[in-house]
Amino acid sequence: MANSLHTSTSFIPNRVNYRQNLPALKPGSVSFPSQHHRNLSLDKCNRTVQIVKACSGYNEMEVDISLSLRVNAVKPSKTVAITDQATALAQAGVPVIRLAAGEPDFDTPSVIAEAGINAIREGYTRYTPNAGTMELRSAICHKLKDENGLAYTPDQILVSNGAKQSILQAVLAVCSPGDEVIIPAPFWVSYPEMARLADATPVILPTLISENFLLDPKLLESKLTEKSRLMILCSPSNPTGSVYPKELLEQIAKIVAKHPRLLVLSDEIYEHIIYSPATHTSFASLPGMWERTLTVNGFSKAFAMTGWRLGYLAGPKHFVAACNKIQSQFTSGASSISQKAAVAALGLGYAGGEAVSTMVKAFRERRDFLVKSFGELEDVKMSEPKGAFYLFIDFSTYYGSEAEGFGKIENSESLCRYFLDKAQVALVPGDAFGDDTCIRISYAASLTTLQAAVERIKKALVLLRPAVPV
Numbered sequence: 001m002a003n004s005l006h007t008s009t010s011f012i013p014n015r016v017n018y019r020q021n022l023p024a025l026k027p028g029s030v031s032f033p034s035q036h037h038r039n040l041s042l043d044k045c046n047r048t049v050q051i052v053k054a055c056s057g058y059n060e061m062e063v064d065i066s067l068s069l070r071v072n073a074v075k076p077s078k079t080v081a082i083t084d085q086a087t088a089l090a091q092a093g094v095p096v097i098r099l100a101a102g103e104p105d106f107d108t109p110s111v112i113a114e115a116g117i118n119a120i121r122e123g124y125t126r127y128t129p130n131a132g133t134m135e136l137r138s139a140i141c142h143k144l145k146d147e148n149g150l151a152y153t154p155d156q157i158l159v160s161n162g163a164k165q166s167i168l169q170a171v172l173a174v175c176s177p178g179d180e181v182i183i184p185a186p187f188w189v190s191y192p193e194m195a196r197l198a199d200a201t202p203v204i205l206p207t208l209i210s211e212n213f214l215l216d217p218k219l220l221e222s223k224l225t226e227k228s229r230l231m232i233l234c235s236p237s238n239p240t241g242s243v244y245p246k247e248l249l250e251q252i253a254k255i256v257a258k259h260p261r262l263l264v265l266s267d268e269i270y271e272h273i274i275y276s277p278a279t280h281t282s283f284a285s286l287p288g289m290w291e292r293t294l295t296v297n298g299f300s301k302a303f304a305m306t307g308w309r310l311g312y313l314a315g316p317k318h319f320v321a322a323c324n325k326i327q328s329q330f331t332s333g334a335s336s337i338s339q340k341a342a343v344a345a346l347g348l349g350y351a352g353g354e355a356v357s358t359m360v361k362a363f364r365e366r367r368d369f370l371v372k373s374f375g376e377l378e379d380v381k382m383s384e385p386k387g388a389f390y391l392f393i394d395f396s397t398y399y400g401s402e403a404e405g406f407g408k409i410e411n412s413e414s415l416c417r418y419f420l421d422k423a424q425v426a427l428v429p430g431d432a433f434g435d436d437t438c439i440r441i442s443y444a445a446s447l448t449t450l451q452a453a454v455e456r457i458k459k460a461l462v463l464l465r466p467a468v469p470v
Contacts, residue, residue, distance in 0.1 A: 078432035086426035115344035132159025163298035163311030179229035185434030241385020423456035
């Protein structure tokens with residue numbers, strides 16, 4: 001064609017193996033992401049240069065492949081890395097039981113799936129408004145009013161490609177370099193890294209297993225400064241399953257009210273996966289907190305819609321508009337098909353109706369089985385989850401033990417590697433969540449699968465001896 005340009009811009013590395021420094025993956029073995037990249041310091045005087053050759057045979061040319069300081073400061077997600085490696089082992093024929101991912105094992109309810117299918121059939125496949133369709137945002141407003149006692153208008157709602165995107169955009173919108181983000185530990189692995197992406201400083205506040213991993217208001221008050229810009233709360237919690245009682249949230253709210261710059265991001269993605277008598281309280285519903293709170297929720301967990309990639313942010317218009325601006329230059333609007341499915345999800349009834357309650361009933365049965373099974377061991381500690389589908393269990397008495405053919409169990413990472421090597425069960429080390437004494441077990445798997453996993457874990461533990469008297 002006369003007006004077409006021939007562009008051969010695909011370059012092939014010249015005798016370079018980009019995987020040459022990666023550890024070999026052997027059956028039953030896992031390699032966790034390195035922690036050492038955080039200390040990298042690159043500038044114009046210290047950059048890595050790779051020689052590449054154009055595929056068309058031109059002379060060699062130098063290409064600067066250094067990365068930004070911001071991305072070098074961020075750690076990769078261990079949950080994603082472990083899940084991917086466990087999947088690779090399973091695909092290679094290793095019978096790995098995968099309990100690392102936070103993904104329901106249920107199919108998306110049929111009513112929701114049919115709504116998505118119908119959207120495709122009816123040609124609803126074009127761009128939607130950046131903030132989401134008016135139909136979905138109105139449905140979200142109705143849900144928040146009916147279930148959470150929160151009054152919002154559609155222009156105070158932003159629909160994104162998952163709750164994860166909603167959280168990151170909120171952090172980027174309100175945090176500036178030098179600001180502090182208050183994060184109780186154990187925390188979801190992405191919170192501190194999102195703070196770093198915003199050039200803010202994560203301030204980690206530890207909690208105790210004896211206190212059900214709930215934040216001590218006195219500790220919070222002692223750590224707040226004029227730099228404190230955002231506090232992230234997750235209830236029900238990933239990774240602990242803890243649920244903040246209303247009385248404790250009220251104490252926290254009174255402390256927040258004393259600090260004019262401090263906002264709260266309330267991650268409520270596990271809201272409907274909760275076990276009575278525990279109840280969910282939206283932080284924005286507390287006196288004076290509506291104006292200070294950015295509420296994030298979504299459809300992935302309760303509605304088993306992880307692959308649909310849909311979440312939302314609700315908050316004061318000023319903050320939501322800022323997040324909307326970021327999204328307009330980032331991904332634009334979420335999937336039109338997923339948004340139609342989400343409208344159907346919100347139409348299932350209060351708290352997801354029977355479809356969600358059936359899944360929650362199964363999660364509770366699995367939780368009860370794990371709590372009973374591990375409760376039979378004298379050498380572990382745990383706090384019974386009140387929501388979500390995780391058990392965060394303390395195996396630290398085994399640290400220091402020697403495992404024949406494996407070596408020394410030094411921390412949560414090596415213990416998880418041991419469980420994968422010897423028991424072929426994939427779990428996530430607690431250090432990824434800010435608490436190295438524990439390991440996270442996801443019970444978003446069938447009861448039969450969990451029974452097999454417990455049996456394997458217990459057999460592996462028999463080969464170990466606690467390092468200290470219990």
